[in-house]
Every structure is written in C-alpha cells, then in structure tokens.
Amino acid sequence: MNISSAALPAHDPAVDAPKPHHAIYDYDSGPPVNRGKFAIWLFLATEVMFFTGLIGTYIVLRMGAATWPDPADRLAVDITALNTFFLIVSSATMVKAVERAMLGDNPGLIKWLALTVLIGATFVGIQAYEYAVLIKDGNLPDVDIFWSTFYAMTGFHGIHVAVGVIWNLCILIAAIFRKIPQEKYMKVELAGLYWHFVDLVWVLLFTIVYLM
Amino acid sequence: MRYFFTLMLLLVPILGVWTFVEADRWQLWFPQNVSSFGGEIDGLFNLILYMVGFTFIVTELALAWFVFKFSANRPGKAVFTHGSHKLEMIWTAIPAVALLFIAFSQMETWAKVKFESNFPKGGKYTKERPIAELWASQFDWRVCYPGDDGAIGTADDLERSYEFVVPVNTDIVFHLRSRDVIHSFFVPEFRLKQDALPGHTIPVWFRAEKEGIYDLVCAELCGWGHYKMSGRMTVVSQAEFDKRMADIKAEWFSNGKEQGQ
Amino acid sequence: MSQATTHAANSPHLEPGEGEAGTVRAHHDHHELGFLRKWIFSVDHKVIGMQFLFSGLVFLALGGLMAMAIRYQLAWPWRPMPGLAWMFPATGGAISPEFYTMLFTMHGTIMIFFVMIPLLTGAFGNFLIPLMIGAPDMAFPKLNMFGYWAMVPAFFFILLGFFVEGGHAAGGWTSYPPLSTIESAAPGSLTGQTCWLLGLTWVGVSSMMGAVNYVTTIVKMRAPGLTMMRLPLTIWGLLITSLLQLFALPVLTAAGILQLLDRTLNTGFFTPTNLQVNNITPDSFLYGADAVGAAAGGQPLLWQHLFWFYSHPAVYILVLPAMGFTSDILAVHARKPIFGYKPMVYSMSAIAGLGFIVWGHHMFTSGMNPALGMTFMVSTVMIALPSAIKVFNWLGTLWGGRIHLRTPMLFACAFVSMFIIGGLSGIWMAATPVDIYIHDTYIVVAHFHYVVFAGSLFAIFAAAYHWFPKMFGRVMNETVGKVHFVGSFIFTNMTFYMMHQVGVAGLMRRTADPYAYDVYQHLQPINEFITISAFCMFAWQIFFVVNFFHSMFWGKRVGRNPWNAASLEWDAPSPPGHGNFDRQLEVYRGAYEFSSPDVAEDFIPQTRKL
Amino acid sequence: MAHGKDMGYSIGRIFITLFVLTSVEVAWGMFLREPRWLLWSGLIICALWKGLLILLYFMHMRFEKMIVWSLILPTPLLVAIVLCANMPDTAFNDQRDHQVGYLIDQTGEVVNGLDPDHPAKGRGKPHGHASELEAPAAGH
Numbered sequence A: 001m002n003i004s005s006a007a008l009p010a011h012d013p014a015v016d017a018p019k020p021h022h023a024i025y026d027y028d029s030g031p032p033v034n035r036g037k038f039a040i041w042l043f044l045a046t047e048v049m050f051f052t053g054l055i056g057t058y059i060v061l062r063m064g065a066a067t068w069p070d071p072a073d074r075l076a077v078d079i080t081a082l083n084t085f086f087l088i089v090s091s092a093t094m095v096k097a098v099e100r101a102m103l104g105d106n107p108g109l110i111k112w113l114a115l116t117v118l119i120g121a122t123f124v125g126i127q128a129y130e131y132a133v134l135i136k137d138g139n140l141p142d143v144d145i146f147w148s149t150f151y152a153m154t155g156f157h158g159i160h161v162a163v164g165v166i167w168n169l170c171i172l173i174a175a176i177f178r179k180i181p182q183e184k185y186m187k188v189e190l191a192g193l194y195w196h197f198v199d200l201v202w203v204l205l206f207t208i209v210y211l212m
Numbered sequence B: 001m002r003y004f005f006t007l008m009l010l011l012v013p014i015l016g017v018w019t020f021v022e023a024d025r026w027q028l029w030f031p032q033n034v035s036s037f038g039g040e041i042d043g044l045f046n047l048i049l050y051m052v053g054f055t056f057i058v059t060e061l062a063l064a065w066f067v068f069k070f071s072a073n074r075p076g077k078a079v080f081t082h083g084s085h086k087l088e089m090i091w092t093a094i095p096a097v098a099l100l101f102i103a104f105s106q107m108e109t110w111a112k113v114k115f116e117s118n119f120p121k122g123g124k125y126t127k128e129r130p131i132a133e134l135w136a137s138q139f140d141w142r143v144c145y146p147g148d149d150g151a152i153g154t155a156d157d158l159e160r161s162y163e164f165v166v167p168v169n170t171d172i173v174f175h176l177r178s179r180d181v182i183h184s185f186f187v188p189e190f191r192l193k194q195d196a197l198p199g200h201t202i203p204v205w206f207r208a209e210k211e212g213i214y215d216l217v218c219a220e221l222c223g224w225g226h227y228k229m230s231g232r233m234t235v236v237s238q239a240e241f242d243k244r245m246a247d248i249k250a251e252w253f254s255n256g257k258e259q260g261q
Numbered sequence C: 001m002s003q004a005t006t007h008a009a010n011s012p013h014l015e016p017g018e019g020e021a022g023t024v025r026a027h028h029d030h031h032e033l034g035f036l037r038k039w040i041f042s043v044d045h046k047v048i049g050m051q052f053l054f055s056g057l058v059f060l061a062l063g064g065l066m067a068m069a070i071r072y073q074l075a076w077p078w079r080p081m082p083g084l085a086w087m088f089p090a091t092g093g094a095i096s097p098e099f100y101t102m103l104f105t106m107h108g109t110i111m112i113f114f115v116m117i118p119l120l121t122g123a124f125g126n127f128l129i130p131l132m133i134g135a136p137d138m139a140f141p142k143l144n145m146f147g148y149w150a151m152v153p154a155f156f157f158i159l160l161g162f163f164v165e166g167g168h169a170a171g172g173w174t175s176y177p178p179l180s181t182i183e184s185a186a187p188g189s190l191t192g193q194t195c196w197l198l199g200l201t202w203v204g205v206s207s208m209m210g211a212v213n214y215v216t217t218i219v220k221m222r223a224p225g226l227t228m229m230r231l232p233l234t235i236w237g238l239l240i241t242s243l244l245q246l247f248a249l250p251v252l253t254a255a256g257i258l259q260l261l262d263r264t265l266n267t268g269f270f271t272p273t274n275l276q277v278n279n280i281t282p283d284s285f286l287y288g289a290d291a292v293g294a295a296a297g298g299q300p301l302l303w304q305h306l307f308w309f310y311s312h313p314a315v316y317i318l319v320l321p322a323m324g325f326t327s328d329i330l331a332v333h334a335r336k337p338i339f340g341y342k343p344m345v346y347s348m349s350a351i352a353g354l355g356f357i358v359w360g361h362h363m364f365t366s367g368m369n370p371a372l373g374m375t376f377m378v379s380t381v382m383i384a385l386p387s388a389i390k391v392f393n394w395l396g397t398l399w400g401g402r403i404h405l406r407t408p409m410l411f412a413c414a415f416v417s418m419f420i421i422g423g424l425s426g427i428w429m430a431a432t433p434v435d436i437y438i439h440d441t442y443i444v445v446a447h448f449h450y451v452v453f454a455g456s457l458f459a460i461f462a463a464a465y466h467w468f469p470k471m472f473g474r475v476m477n478e479t480v481g482k483v484h485f486v487g488s489f490i491f492t493n494m495t496f497y498m499m500h501q502v503g504v505a506g507l508m509r510r511t512a513d514p515y516a517y518d519v520y521q522h523l524q525p526i527n528e529f530i531t532i533s534a535f536c537m538f539a540w541q542i543f544f545v546v547n548f549f550h551s552m553f554w555g556k557r558v559g560r561n562p563w564n565a566a567s568l569e570w571d572a573p574s575p576p577g578h579g580n581f582d583r584q585l586e587v588y589r590g591a592y593e594f595s596s597p598d599v600a601e602d603f604i605p606q607t608r609k610l
Numbered sequence D: 001m002a003h004g005k006d007m008g009y010s011i012g013r014i015f016i017t018l019f020v021l022t023s024v025e026v027a028w029g030m031f032l033r034e035p036r037w038l039l040w041s042g043l044i045i046c047a048l049w050k051g052l053l054i055l056l057y058f059m060h061m062r063f064e065k066m067i068v069w070s071l072i073l074p075t076p077l078l079v080a081i082v083l084c085a086n087m088p089d090t091a092f093n094d095q096r097d098h099q100v101g102y103l104i105d106q107t108g109e110v111v112n113g114l115d116p117d118h119p120a121k122g123r124g125k126p127h128g129h130a131s132e133l134e135a136p137a138a139g140h
C-alpha cells in the first residue's frame, strides 16, 4: 500500500486517556437571547405548522363543500364566547404572573399563577361539558365532515390547553414549595409564551369554527 | 492501490454508459411506442438522457482522474486554495441555463397530454362525450360504453370487463374512475399513465396509431392483488371496432345485464 | 473576546441556558454513575448518540433482511424461501402477495424513519454537534434524553404491528388513503396501519425534540470565536436538517393524526363518499349499519399533499447531513480546504428552501391539477442547481489535494460518485411528461436507492470509519475496511444500476410478481442478476459488522487526532469524558485550514493561535 | 437579566382592547350574518388584530430582537404555500363526483350531508334537537 496507510499519530496515554473529571466550559455564543426562549420559539414554530395541517385541512375542505352549515345552528356559540373571554383573561393573568416572577415577588407570582391555572382549567371544563352535550345529542365526529373537522381542531387545541394547565400547575407547585427566585423567572416566562400561543390559536379557531 | 480504486471509480461511467448503449439489444429499453404523443415523450427522455449523460461522464471522469492524480505520493503540500469566485459563477450559470432549458422544453408536451383545455375537440369523442368510462376496482378493470344514445349513465350502457377496445388513429377521450381505492391506468406502449382517483371522474385522452393488443397495467399500489390487476387494451380498425361494439351489444343484451354487473 | 478562561470553581451551579457569556463552571458531583444512569438514562449526548447508533444498526439489519426477501420474491416469485418454512407454514415458506406488500411497506418505513433519520441526526448529530462546536453537551440534556426515549414507544408500535391480526401496514410507506383507511381494503389496514401511524407519530415527537435541541445548541453554544461561517459543514448540514424537521414534520404529524381519526373514529378527511370496496359498500359507510358510521366526503389528494409536504423535505433530511459528512471527510483526507465554503453553505440552504416547494413532483400523475404540476416541475428542476454547485465544489476540493485513500475517504468519494447518478436520474422524473411514463417504475426505485442507499448510507459508513476513533479511542481495521468498501461499492452498483434499465423497460414497483404481465416476462433474468448482487451486498456487510465490533474492543489505540484534522472534536480526548473538553477552547479560524503555507505542518487546528 | 423589570407596556390597556374586540367579534358574528363577505372580513380583521396584539405584547414580540422573529417568520410563508397548493386540488376540484361533505343516507342515496335544509336526510343533527329526530331504521 502507498500513503494511504501512512502512519497515524501515535496514541499517548498521558494525553489521550479520557479524563473523568472535567470542568464544564459553557460558553454562551450567538445572539443575546436566552436559550430557553430561543428553544421555545422554535417549538412554537413547529406548533404553528402543526395547526397549519389541521386548520389548513379545515379551510380547503370547507371551501370545497357544496354548503356549510351555519355554525350557530349546530354549536353553542354563547358559552364558547364566554370561554373565549376566560382564555383571554387567563392570558392577562399569566402576564401578571410573569411580571411578578421578574420582580422576584413570589407570593404575587403564586397568586396570579393560581388564577391562571384556575381559569385555564375552567376553559377545559367548559369544553369538556360542550363535548359531552354534543356527544349525548349524537353529534359524533363520524356524523359528517363538519363534526370531523370540529372535533379534530378543537380537540387538539383542548389537549394543548390541558398541557398548558399542567405545565403552569407544575410551576405553581414549585413556586409554593421551593420559591422561584428572581433569576429563574425564565421558567415562568417560557410557560407563559406557550400559554399565550395556545390563546392565540384559540382566537383564530373560535373565529373560524364558531363564527364564520 | 490507487490504480485499483481509480479503476473502480472509472468503471462507473464506463459500464454505466455501456449498459445504456446496449440496453436496446437486451430489450431493456422502451417498449414500442404506438401513441401520437409517445414519440415526443421518448424524445424528451432522450434529450435529458444526453444532457445528464454528458454531465455524468464529465463529473465521473473528473472524480476518477482527481483521485488518481492527487493520491500519488508526491512531495510538498496540497494546493492551498479556498475556492474561486469565477469558477463558482461559471458552474452556477451554465447548469442554470441547461436546467431552465430542460424545464421549458417539457411544458408543451405536458400541456398537450394533461391540460383539459388542450383535449381534442371536434372529433367523435370529447370530454363531454367520451368513448367510455373505465372503472378500476380491486382488482380488475371494467369498461362502460354508452349505448345508442351516446351518453353514459343511462339504461342502455354496455359493460365489459378486462378488455378495452378502441379504434386506431382516432382521438380517444375516456373517463377514468375508481370504485374503491386509488389505481392507475398505465399502458407502457402508449406512454400514458393516470391515477384513477376514487370519487373523481378524470378525463384522459390518447391516440393510438397502431393496431394491436397491449397490456393495461395498474400502476398504483391498490392492495395485495395489485400485481395481477391487468387489463387489455385492444386497438382495432374503425370497421373492426364497429363490429366489436355490435358484438358487445348483442352479447350484453342476450346475457342479461346482471351478468356484467 | 473577553471570556474567562480560568477555572471558576466556586461559581454557583447554573442550569444550562443561564450561564452568562464566558462562564466556566465546574461540576462537583463527580461520583461514578451506575450502569443505569450511565448507559440507559443518560443525559450525556455521546451516550445518547450511541443509543441511536445501535438501535439504528439493529433496524438496518432488519430493513436489510426485508430487502433480501423482496429481492428473492422478485427474482423467483412464489418459490419457497429455503429454510423459512417454519415462518410461513401456510405457504410452505413462500411469500404471499399480502406479505410482499407488507414487506416493502415496512422496508421503506423502517429504512427511512427508523434507520436513516435516527442514524444521521440521532446518532451522528448527537455525537458530533457539541464536540464540533466546542460545547460540553447539548443545550438541554434532559430533553435530549427524552428525545431518545420518545423512540421507545415508536419501536414498540412499529414492532407490535408485525404481530397483530392482518399483519403490518401494507399500503406502501406513503400510505395513500383510502387503501390505508378502509379496513376491508387490505389486510394491513386492519390494525397494522394504526400501529404504523402511532409509530410514526412518536418518531415525529422524537425528531422534534432533537431538532429544537440541535438548533439551540448550534446557535447558542459555540465556543468563543467560532462564528457561523467557521462552522464545519457537517454542523451546517445538521442545522439545516433540523430546521427542515421543525418546519415540515408537524404537518405530517397532523396529517397522520387525521388519518388515525379516519381509521379509529370513522371521520372522513381523506375518504370520498360512495366507495364500494370488494364490490360492497363498506359497513362503516352505511347509515345505521352499525353504531358508528363514517363521515365520508373528504379528499384523497389532501393526504398526498400533506404527506409529501413533509416527505419531500424528508429526503433532504436524509441527504444534507450526509453531504456535510462527505465535505468534512473529503477535506481532511485530501488535506485541502473545502473548495468554496460559502457557496457550499448557501447551496445547502437553497436545497432546503427549495425543498419546501417541490413536493408535488411525487404527484404528477395523481390527478393533481396539471397547472400545479408545471410549477412543481420548474422548482424541482431548479433544485438541481444547488446540488450541482455542491458536486462541483467537492470535485474542486479533490483537485490539487494530497489524497490519502483511507476507508472513510473511499466511502466519501463513492458518495460523490453515486449521488451524481441518483441526482441525475431525478431530472428525468422532475420532467413532467417523462414522469408520466416513468412514475412508479423501477427508475424511481433506482433513483432513490442511489441517493439514500448509495448516497446517505455510504456517507454514514464513511462517517462511522472517520469518527470511530473519537467514539471509542480506537481505529477500525484499515484492511478489512477497504475490503468492505470494495465489495459494497461493486455490488451496490450492480444491484441498483440495472434497475434503471428494467425501469425504462416499464417494470413497475410494488408488484409482487411482475411476470404476471406479458410485457415484463423477459425481465426475469435481469432481476435475478439484481437479486444475486443484492444478496452479495448484504452478505458483504459482515465485514463491517465484524470490523465494527472487533475494533470497538481490540482495535488499534490512537491519539486525539489520528487524521490530523483541524476541527474542534479532535481537540477532545478520545473518547471524550463527561463535559467533553479539558480546556477552554478558543477558535481562530475555519475548520478547513489544510496545507497552509504559513505553517510547517499541513493543517492548522481551529484552536491554534498563530 | 435580559431586559428591564417591567413589561414595557400597559397590560390593562391590551387586555381591555382584547376584551372589546372579542365582544365586537361575537356580536358581529351573531347579528351580521349577511352578507357573507362583510361577516367574514369583519371577523378576519378582528381575529388577526387580536392575534397580533397577543403576539406583540403578551408574547413580547415587539420587544424581541430580530433573531427571535426569524424563528417564527418562515411559518406564514409555509402556511400560504400549503394552502395555495391544496386549493386547486381540494377546494376547487371540478373532477370530483361530489363536493366535500356528501354522504350516503338511510335510503342509500348520496346526499349533501351538510345541507342545512335537510338535516334529517343527511346525518348532521342540529344542536340540541336530537331527541326530536326519529331513531334511524337499522340494517341496510
């Protein structure tokens, strides 16, 4: 063989052996954004694409339908409108919670976060009630394409809300038992970003599914 | 060793080109073409073949040559360069032109075959009055000719399974439909393929220029029996076609409609 | 740059993401980890990479075995497979048509979702990203661990499918409805398809977690001085791949969930009304026939659009990291800087960007609006342009080099050689009128095996040989490696090149017995030739398997930097310990300063200050 | 800490605006059902406005750097691409035998299941009136 088998640099145990104890050299490069925030926005971008799949399906199917029932005839717009208000209120309380966390005001954080969790849970509860009534009336997802799309979209949004409630609840528990120090406010802010996103999706869904 | 590896890399373009040259001899080339636009499609295939074939030979030879030349044991260091702006421009611009040429050269034929606005007009068969409806289902083909009234979906329709008879040298338009899952109408000799989409009626046209019997192949996976979902495309003269239609009609009405169902 | 290079041993313990710029922090819990913490529930990116690597290899063997069964059937249809009568008692060892459809469906699914994506991004992505950017670990080590653990339900469901009634999914890896949604349409559509969908959803979850982590790590955790334009191309490939996954994959997840609803709740997103399967209207379509009916009235093309919106970018997910590996390996072993580094980065980005608007080329004959087909053709043809730039730059990198023909280099050259073949046949298919004829023929099969098998898998082999010393502190045996290369290269070409020819002759893919048609009968000898080549290729991989495992324990020990490469991973010990580096790195240049006349050696590590 | 200690805007003001917009939207949706274009454009404007407020203020995007924007900016483009490509094949596909939403009814006929004039003929039942409908005849 020719140069392809040229001698490789020799192994030197003194230099090359793995060292069990390393210091962690952690350097923060790139744009001045918190890593967590950066990651959560990436995640929200994937969520946008996920709901694009669902809402896009709804839009093209609806445009391709001969007729589309007036949602007001089939859905209880009034209590859902109330639910929409709830979600907006909970977004506002979430902002307050983040603000308190930034200021290092743990009791304030607990108060506002608890309120957020409560209102969020109410939203889920009302949606569950809405589903129960609809299902009792025989309006199952397999009845027609209106119901199929309705359940697919509101169902996945509902799951997102439930996840948000659980996430907030975890932070709430941490705040109660361990106290979230000021410099860790980012924990709250990340949950907040997700929570507002879920609210934002609902704003669009409510308009498209219930009002249009 | 470098001789050996260079030879291996060289064999790729050499044997690669050789198989394409010899393919026809081994019957590994297109089946005969009998449709009016098939020649154009073959031509476009060959046009791309020559263009990419040229690129293939040049790049593969360059690769083999570089590996050979520059793996030689020689003194000194490798050439120290980070690239060349001018070269980048050249090898961006030339392929760009070539690729745009390829893309635009395809459009006319595509429009001719698939655009509904380009379907043959004024002939015997049109989009509105097709020669037949071709139904695909797991795992067979059925043809539904209109009866005397020339319209499909009426009581005097004639149904026939497996064989689709059409007259030669005539612009044929038919409707492709599916009863269950997606299938695909494919006649290699016609260079024509179109999926049969359930819930859709897709108009398809062709013009067969040679009499004969051709295999009708299902080209989209449609279940376990996909491989045997064959049909037969029979192209006959106009006189023969009229006779066949009369036969089909006689058979259809003497056997009772149920049998064809 | 002003960052602390001193050992700030007493700095408070911070969680990742909260370190201020230039923080150096020390770990105090240096106790030995138990087996479980170290190998199973590890948060160390190197161990997680290994987990992906080994599960990927196991699935590679499984997918490869399925390919062998496929080839057997295509050469000698319905002939009992020797020694396998116990597996298929009903047929005496022969492959039934139902089983054949299941075979290629699962072969495609496993190879793409359980082999290539986990190997490229999961294994090499995990292992290389922190090392090549000089970071101690991923930005979110726990998330990284969950990324692998999300694969566990995926493994479970995809394997479960083989044992359910009716067998595994059999609608092709593309799973077009209504074949995949109507239970009576195919045996695999009973329960197998549901397992398939669940498995894919979990792969999606895993990829999403991984991708968020990779992008954050690459953007936020580069060593001081390592600007984006100094990153190795492997990292660029992985970064762009991750972005593709983030933006494309959720659409497939949504579509998969809709198909799951179609199957389980009888919705009808993808099923038009009034179908008659097996000549009867399926029960579930009839009003009142059973408790749950079916809301048909959907659109089958919708699935195809949503599926390909992901799965076309997915094929670039399969190739961009491979292109990155190839670039690195070519430069190192040719001792030359990458020719045109910036054009390489831009062309990868262009491939990814264009990759989002070409998916319709899989649907030219599907009944898609032909005007759409026209626009998709133009964008598809144009995607060859950035690929061309890459090919020419690889050739430019080789030109004037001092090439060491070691095994990784040979595989990398083979990648270039065979990616060209696969890419060029893509142009035929991109041309709409030509695709009318060649769609779903073996030309397509030849095309994508040239890019995914001869391309990406060869790049994975190259990467395995190249980074093996970093993973295990030992090199793989050179001679056996070369033997592995020679056989693989020859048999791969013998197997897949001839598929072009049978494709031009019109042979269709996904047919259990092509010779049921007269037009294809003369193709049997050539198919036998392909099959025998494929068997040889499969058998030849024994050289890789033995070499791999033998070298892991008994290979020749090497130092930190056996190839004299310049990028950061070679600065760490081999194998790197917890936290990767034993000093604070500082980066002064790009990763490809080979043969510079400024120094005596033929390379300047990124970290050396001149 | 990356930025100052207060949110940089009045939470109350944004909240009130959202509140009012939602009220307007619901009222609009309930009472202004004809003409369609007016209904839809009004609703879309309200929804987008609300969404933008949430994005800019609650999610703090107004105060974020370009890098954060760049993570989310590709999505509207991709959304548009997905929709545009699907429109001709699903929404405006004239090769379809039936438009979206057609079903087989009790009599075996293919009907428009979404037609509000024949709720009992198709399968959609109006909200809360299920008990008024007869149970369908079993078997087919």
Ligand code: HEA
Residues within 6 Å of the ligand: B051, B052, B055, B059, B095, B098, B099, C174, C315, C316, C318, C319, C361, C362, C380, C381, C383, C384, C387, C388, C389, C391, C419, C420, C421, C422, C423, C424, C426, C427, C429, C430, C431, C435, C438, C439, C440, C444, C447, C448, C451, C452, C455, C456
């Ligand atoms: C790694 C995976 C990978 C890659 C990189 C590609 C790359 C490309 N693919 Fe491929 N493709 C697949 C994986 C891949 N594909 C798979 C898996 C399928 C089948 C799915 C299924 O149906 O099951 C498929 C199917 C497929 C089809 C559908 C065929 C059909 O079903 O009818 C088409 C059609 O346009 C296509 C086109 C292309 C093109 C144009 C490229 C281009 O990106 C290639 C660009 C590269 C080059 C062109 C070579 C290098 C360039 C030069 C040397 C310069 C000069 C060149 C010229 C001037 C021409 N591919």
Ligand code: HEA
Residues within 6 Å of the ligand: C057, C058, C060, C061, C063, C064, C065, C067, C068, C070, C071, C104, C105, C107, C108, C109, C111, C112, C115, C116, C171, C172, C173, C174, C445, C449, C452, C453, C457, C495, C508, C509, C510, C511, C512, C534, C537, C538, C541, C544, C545, C548
């Ligand atoms: C990455 C993707 C990938 C890979 C690597 C392969 C590899 C192979 N494929 Fe595959 N193939 C697909 C993706 C892939 N394929 C897809 C997507 C389809 C379409 C499916 C569909 O239509 O739905 C397809 C379809 C397909 C068909 C068409 C079937 C049909 O349409 O009827 C054929 C036929 O010849 C085939 C053959 C082969 C062969 C012979 C190999 C060989 O190269 C395999 C050789 C095997 C090995 C090289 C593995 C060796 C094992 C090891 C190295 C393991 C080491 C293990 C340890 C260390 C533990 N494949």
Ligand code: CUA
Residues within 6 Å of the ligand: B136, B137, B138, B139, B182, B183, B184, B218, B219, B220, B221, B222, B223, B225, B226, B227, B229
């Ligand atoms: Cu019908 Cu394949």
Ligand SMILES: [Cu+2]
Residues within 6 Å of the ligand: C311, C312, C315, C358, C359, C361, C362
């Ligand atoms: Cu593609």
